[in-house]
Amino acid sequence: MNIILLGAPGAGKGTQAVKIAEKYKIPHISTGDILRKNIKDGTPIGLKAKAYIDKGALVPDEVVIEIVKNRLNEADCKNGYLLDGFPRTVPQAVSLDEFAKIDIVFNIDIDLNILVDRLSGRRVCASCGATYHVTSYSSEICSQCNGNIIQRNDDMPETVRARLKTYTLQTQPLISYYADKNILVNIDGNTSIDKVFEDIVEVLKR
Numbered sequence: 001m002n003i004i005l006l007g008a009p010g011a012g013k014g015t016q017a018v019k020i021a022e023k024y025k026i027p028h029i030s031t032g033d034i035l036r037k038n039i040k041d042g043t044p045i046g047l048k049a050k051a052y053i054d055k056g057a058l059v060p061d062e063v064v065i066e067i068v069k070n071r072l073n074e075a076d077c078k079n080g081y082l083l084d085g086f087p088r089t090v091p092q093a094v095s096l097d098e099f100a101k102i103d104i105v106f107n108i109d110i111d112l113n114i115l116v117d118r119l120s121g122r123r124v125c126a127s128c129g130a131t132y133h134v135t136s137y138s139s140e141i142c143s144q145c146n147g148n149i150i151q152r153n154d155d156m157p158e159t160v161r162a163r164l165k166t167y168t169l170q171t172q173p174l175i176s177y178y179a180d181k182n183i184l185v186n187i188d189g190n191t192s193i194d195k196v197f198e199d200i201v202e203v204l205k206r
């Protein structure tokens with residue numbers, strides 16, 4: 001089974017990806033992770049990607065696509081895989097269709113206000129970088145190092161809203177693309193981690 005997982009930042013996509021990969025014993029392919037690994041290992045494609053990142057530019061589609069294509073050709077992908085973080089756009093999805101056969105696309109659908117609450121509740125220790133969430137940790141002092149806990153600019157509600165708006169604008173056409181192919185399944189993400197996972201498993205049983 002070749003699966004794509006879509007979901008806004010904060011929707012719990014990463015957590016679900018790990019659970020699915022574990023249960024079905026398929027590799028969890030995160031483009032961010034492979035990109036970092038290629039850069040760390042100094043592969044030709046990694047060096048290419050690094051040149052863009054060093055300039056502060058986005059890594060272009062053709063480079064990301066090549067990285068994904070190489071990864072999907074590895075032996076552990078023969079019995080299926082889970083793509084997380086790719087594709088992000090319709091042109092990427094069209095390229096992916098040229099070398100991969102996707103069976104199902106899960107979209108973890110979640111209320112925007114819940115996402116803003118989750119993401120803007122994040123706090124970080126200014127000294128050691130430990131992360132907290134206001135719902136589970138109310139102190140302003142880090143439990144690890146006694147440093148000050150702060151809210152990063154990235155996590156301010158207005159920045160979060162802007163980021164989610166960009167995500168939605170970019171992803172909506174992608175969702176339509178897969179809906180048109182009849183392989184899109186929307187999963188209600190407004191519930192618990194366990195319930196979301198149960199719903200995904202239920203669909204995969206069919």
Ligand SMILES: [Zn+2]
Pocket residue numbers: 125126127128129130142143144145146147
């Ligand atoms: Zn700390």
